[in-house]
Amino acid sequence: MNEAGCRPTLVIGLGCQRGCPTSVLQGLIEVSLREHRLTLADITALASIDIKSSESGLLELAEYLGLPLGFFSADELAAFEPQLSHRSQIAFDNTGCHGVAESAALAMASRLSGSPAKLVIERRNSSRATFALAEARTGRSNL
Numbered sequence: 001m002n003e004a005g006c007r008p009t010l011v012i013g014l015g016c017q018r019g020c021p022t023s024v025l026q027g028l029i030e031v032s033l034r035e036h037r038l039t040l041a042d043i044t045a046l047a048s049i050d051i052k053s054s055e056s057g058l059l060e061l062a063e064y065l066g067l068p069l070g071f072f073s074a075d076e077l078a079a080f081e082p083q084l085s086h087r088s089q090i091a092f093d094n095t096g097c098h099g100v101a102e103s104a105a106l107a108m109a110s111r112l113s114g115s116p117a118k119l120v121i122e123r124r125n126s127s128r129a130t131f132a133l134a135e136a137r138t139g140r141s142n143l
Helices: 022-035 056-065 074-078 089-095 100-113
Strands: 009-016 045-049 069-072 117-125 129-136
Touching (some): 009 022, 009 056, 022 056, 022 117, 022 129, 045 100, 056 069, 074 100, 100 117, 100 129
Parallel strands (some): 045 069
Antiparallel strands (some): 117 129
């Protein structure tokens, strides 16, 4: 919690291979959160790139977790490239974006909070998916 007692906006960004099962995504999330002493109850939303908007694994995961899932275009995600911990040429060749998980997490956290976001957990990956966690705090001083 920040000084005003407001809960931070925590967003999980996800990238995945086509056909990636929900169980793979959920496992990556659970391990990553546990290592940072966070739980799914701390999470505000999920995010990914728009070309993944019909991926059943992502859609089923969001429904199962009861979390909103937002999608962003490669152009929208490109704005967050300076904040990426890792730039993947493979990701760029496939999506037009150098880092789906980190960029999507940052984009959604910024959108939901109306404030700049930062990475709390940098890109983590499994054989079929990538994960990142971004945080933003609602900027009250601008109101």
